[in-house]
Amino acid sequence: MFGAPLPNSPPPRLATYFHVHLVSDSTGETLNAMARAVCARFENVLPIEHIYALVRSQRQLDRALGDIEEAPGIVLHTIVDEKLREALEEGCRRMDMPCLPALDPLVSAMQRYLGAATTSRVGAHLRLDNDYFNRMDALNYAIGHDDGQGGQDLDQADVVLLGVSRTSKTPTCIYLAHRGVRAANVPLVPGRPLPEKLFQLNNTLIVGLLISPDRLIQI
Structure with a gap:
């Protein structure tokens, strides 16, 4: 055929x-x-x-x-x-x-x-342009709003990730920050209420991250 x-x-x-x-x-x-x-x-x-x-x-x-x-x-x-x-x-x-x-x-x-010595200065290769400062701002935001921190200004985030522990919320936020996207993450913890600010967001994308029960038990 x-x-x-x-x-x-x-x-x-x-x-x-x-x-x-x-x-x-x-x-x-x-x-x-x-x-x-x-x-x-x-x-x-x-x-x-x-x-x-x-x-x-x-x-x-x-x-x-x-x-x-x-x-x-x-x-x-x-x-x-x-x-x-x-x-x-x-x-x-x-x-x-x-x-x-x-x-x-x-x-x-x-x-x-x-025949020259190298510098030990971190980030010596980076150009200080607008894109660089936007990415650094997004990285600082992601770190400052990791695991439910900084919940009072979630409205400044472009994306908010929700999920239980070990669903790769933090690495995903850092990855997005590399692209200049402000990302925060909020953990789902039994018995702990979600931040009230989360329910007041209007223009922020909220994404839930999933993990299989078997994988979560392994971790």
């Missing part, structure tokens, strides 16, 4: 999904672009991106490591601070996960060619 596969032709290869964790002490846009460029070189490979932006403290790093442990995969980072780099790499070694400093090979090559 016309269009039928050849008898000896291999079956079509299904897409391969995998987790890629992008840990940055800045906005993470450079890391995100690099990861997508690399993944585009592989056919039928679909990365599930987890972005951890503005990781500049041990507490933030510990939270990222906790999420990484729950969704094993490849870890790419652009952390400049030596102590945080060591803590991240040690945490990944403990979990037996690959941890790659994405910019190190390029920085080393440039350093050898130029």
